[in-house]
Amino acid sequence: MTNDALRPVYFLSDSTGITAETLGNTLLTQFPGNNFDRITIPFITTVHQARSVVGIIDDVAAAGPVPIVFSTAVSSDIRSILSECQGIMVDLIGTHVGQLEQALGSPASWEPGRAHGLGNAVRYQSRMAAVEYAMEHDDGQSLRALEKAQVILVAPSRCGKTPTTMYLALQHGIFAANFPLVDEDFEREGLPRSLKPFVSKCFGLTTNPLRLSQVRTERRRGSPYASLRQCGFELRSAERLYESHGIPYLNSASVSVEEMAATILQRMNLKH
Known part of the structure; x- marks a missing residue:
């Protein structure tokens, strides 16, 4: 059944809130008939x-639909207070860390911010270097150190090359x-x-003509x-080129x- 009323959803964290949003939204996708009003409150670092x-949550609960609350707060003091709210609490950290402590036979650090902080400095620096590389090599702007590329996306204009390379760099x-x-x-x-010396590193993107025309029209309306x-x-033509060179490719039309x-x-067997 569908539900037209907006259900308040809170994502709470004592760090950035990214993990709460990601995991919480993943769960919410399983309920497509519902409409949600999403609010993220990050950096809840004090009892006050x-x-x-x-x-805030109690006031919202008293006025309308009971809010759903996703929390990734790590601090036991913060978690204890948040658990007292009148929303439906989904503790995404506390529920599972205890299980892992038992499985691993060692206590958790219970340190906020480890998922998206500097944490592993080597990994952080690696991601920043990858972002700089992706920016320099966006849209064929540079041929310098092309041999360092782990993957080279090729596609007609506006098929999603830039956001995909940036995501690969920043996240992986x-x-x-x-x-x-x-x-x-x-x-x-x-x-x-x-690109001929690096064909084994190439991966193609395609889309459907109508979608591509719509995207390009936003940029150059009425142009050929x-x-x-x-x-x-x-x-x-691009798909023929991919197939003739043995380049794997993906239709990006309805894919995030x-x-x-x-x-x-997965298809390029890249380690990250």
Whole structure:
């Protein structure tokens, strides 16, 4: 059954709130007939702040639908206070850490911010280096150190190359470059010359013509570049190019950046 009323949903954390949002929203996707009003409250680091948040949630609960509350607070004091709220509490940390302590035979550190803080400095620096690499090698701007790329995304313009390379870099520390395919490549039915030594690192993206035309129209309304005919031609040509060179590819039309990145990691056997 569908529910047209907005159900308040709170994501609470004593750190950034990213984990609470990610896990909580993943659970909420299993209830597509419901409408949610999402509120994130990060950096709840003091007892006073925790009590203030509880007051907010209690007021909302008294006025309408009972809020759903996802919490990744680590501090026992903060968690204890938040658990007193009148919302339906889903403790995403406390529920499971005890099980892991028992399984591993050692106590948890109970330190806030470890998931998205500097934590592992080496891994953090690696991700930042990957982001710098992706920015330098966006849209074929640079050929420098192309041999360092772990994957090179190729596709016609506006198929999702840039956000995917940036996500691979920021979230997974993957050195990713991307190159646009242009009319010259389609006429020759070959990869850009600079990519030929790295064909084994290439991964193609495609989409559907209507979707591509809509995206390009937002940028250049009424231009040949955005026409349905041109978009169809480029996508058919790109897929022929991928197949003739043995390049794996993915249709990005109805796939999120996260799903594209996961598929690329799996199909290219990339370690992260």
